[in-house]
Amino acid sequence: MNTKISAQKTNIRQSFTLPVAYDVYFTEDLFAPANPTFKQVFSRKTEKKLKLLFVVDSGLLEKTPGLQEKIRTYCEDILQLEDLPDPIILPGGEESKNNLDHVTSVLDQINKYGISRHSFVVAIGGGAVLDAAGFAAGIAHRGVRLIRVPTTVLSQNDSGVGVKNGINWYNKKNFLGTFTPPFAVINDQQFLRTLEERDWRGGISEAVKVALIKDRNFFDWIKNDTERLVNRDNESMQYLIYRCAELHLKHISSGDAFETGSSRPLDFGHWAAHKLEQFTNYSLRHGEAVAIGIALDCVYSWKTGLIKKSTCDEVLQLLWNLGFRLYTPELLRSEGKEFEVLEGLQEFREHLGGDLTIMLLEEIGVGKEVHQIDQEKMKESILFLEKEDQKIGAS
Structure with a gap:
């Protein structure tokens, strides 16, 4: 059998398409026990084990007393989660995009808690926090599932619903980043009441x-x-x-x-x-x-x-x-x-x-x-x- 390959026949071209779909939900008081929205998001997953890691905007926590406890109660009582890690707190505003240490802090916790490609990073906050957390999720394991919960007008109507994330580098806006479609986006109108003018x-x-x-x-x-x-x-x-x-x-x-x-x-x-x-x-x-x-x-x-x-x-x-x-x-x-x-x-x-x-x-x-x-x-x-x-x- 002649196995010699002609030089003219050594090129192979591959082409494929990848279907992308995600839902944008509109709700109020997302983590109220009677609100089924957050639980509904996970109806698309096929794995039995649900594992979440939350990243939360520090500015939002200051203006929403009790939010961390409310999230934990919902996850334990409604989602029946065990051993939920404490949330990662990132500074609100552009600071979270100007310092690579904030991305690293998310990666450290993804590694520490064994967050896999079938787990979920849930980012709650303004667009900058969503960008930093989304970038970390996008590069960990070549892509951990991301759920965005934008909490500002800007992120709910624009950046939070899109497929991009990024951080600032070399004094350039979004110089580092990825295109990573989210698993889902949840717009909670109650968070808008916390906003400054x-x-x-x-x-x-x-x-x-x-x-x-x-x-x-x-x-x-x-x-x-x-x-x-x-x-x-x-x-x-x-x-x-x-x-x-x-x-x-x-x-x-x-x-x-x-x-x-x-x-x-x-x-x-x-x-x-x-x-x-x-x-x-x-x-x-x-x-x-x-x-x-x-x-x-x-x-x-x-x-x-x-x-x-x-x-x-x-x-x-x-x-x-x-x-x-x-x-x-x-x-x-x-x-x-x-x-x-x-x-x-x-x-x-x-x-x-x-x-x-x-x-x-x-x-x-x-x-x-x-x-x-x-x-x-x-x-x-x-x-x-x-x-x-x-x-x-x-x-």
Whole structure:
């Protein structure tokens, strides 16, 4: 038998698809004994043994006395769990993403308690804590099942329902991370009552973002319900979160979920936002930075003829009515004649490794991708926001 292989026949190409499905639940008072939601999440698992490791946001614990005891009681009485490890407490806010030690602390406990690929890491907190815990879960054993319980407007309507996680490295936002779809996401509206005013309002910017590029009717609804949203009307916020999450998930299922191309439409306004967060040492919160980034890209869209000034004014007015400042001095931070925020354009391109692709606005509800940015026009746009901010301050 001749076993010699011709050089022309040595290449083998493999191709396969992997089905991905996860549920996003909407509930209230998740760990109340009478609430079946958390137990229902595990109906999809096939293993008899249930093993959980909780990671909880320290800020949430401060504002929710008794939460740890409530979780333990639910797990022991309703899920019949034995030997539940104490939860890992991570600092709330961007601190959890700026220090690799927090990821390591989760990995240490995954190792210590024998959390396997058929076990569950349950992350409860704001988007930064979910990112850090999700990154640890994504790299342990090449992927431990992750359940996200986002507790802020921002994470419930945007980051918490998606497939990405990451931490900051080399002074770059989300430089380290993975694409790891969660096993499930649970939005508990009761946690929103613990939020400070800035965090309640901040998450609305992501809803404005997705409405601007995907749904004019949703944008109009936000305009009409602005007063109720600002006054913390729970029913209005629940609709905003649901619709925003729905649009986010629809995009993931119909587009490039793992960003193999150069397009990131859901990051409209984010190229500048990420740099502004860094420049302010994250004292400017993500939602606030995104509002400024949206405003900047809308002004640039007007300056380059993509939209009318009246359209730009309509967007800026909504953001102001929602309580956002649309300028920060860090926009003018410069090295020589160059505004340093423009470095965000290059970092945006590097993050994907392809062509520069920036989402701008063609009309409200319709985004338009461009592959070049006129930096002089962008500088004009920054200076426009500075002047508008001065007018508001003087009024």
